[in-house]
Amino acid sequence: MTTRLRTSLSLFLYAVSASGSLAFAPTTSSSQMMIRHQSKSSLGISLPSKEYLTEDGGVQKEILFDGPGDDIVKEGTKLMMSYCGSLAVTNWSPQEVVDCWLSEQQGLDHLKDAFLKEDINEAKLTNADEFTEDYVTNALDVQAKIQCKKLVLAAKRLTTTRAELPYGHVFDTNPEYSYELGSNKLIKGMEIGLATMKPGEWSIITIRSDYGYGSEGYRKANGDVVVPPFATMNFEVQLYPEGITDLKGLEEYLGGDDEVVDFDFGQT
16 A cells, blocks of 8 residues: 655754755756655665765765666766755865855955964855954954955855855755756756766765856846855756656556655645
8 A cells, every 4th residue: 555755855854864957947946755655674764875976076966765777867868857956065075165266356365374363164155253354464464454355255245145045045946847968058067967877876966166057047038046156056856767758657657555755845
């Protein structure tokens, strides 16, 4: 007999942990994604391992349910998938501050060595009591007042951005999305992540801002922020199994006596 569990994405992932535009056209209506699995053990209810897909850790993947077989999808394959995009926890290391943030501040690249020497991570950068004009002048040896003010104001904007749309915020879902792998119409991090997946695989792909939407973020045509600047994103992606080409086919595939998890990805 089929058992259905309706829950939010965050609650389910909390349960898993305890035993996050892709250049997709963003959707605004709530949608559902159903995941077929044989048992909780096959989902890997123990904490999933995280795989670095890039040497600098800018794209990472956690496999929640491995696809059948050994073959990953090939370039040129037309993929069908369900996905949910949300903002991930961001806690940059000093090197990530330099790579993701300082490199985007015009005319300030020469401060890279000073940032690394002072061990300026995200917590330090976004602490208004610590990252002050006096600190920038004395510790980083920025003597030009305009540059000093520019740097401090940019750090304050980052702090505000982080607070306005906190981690866990769901910005896009789609239960039936088609994409030709390798056509380079998605953000860089998603191209990298999808190229490592198998048909039927269910994974979370974490994408740092320099592999995503960078310093600009992503906005709707009316100016509303969808993905804020410098955001790290989680994309929960399930590739349709081989032979399944649409949502109706997936729903039929999900029928039977197997346990079904029914997620409701309403906007939060």
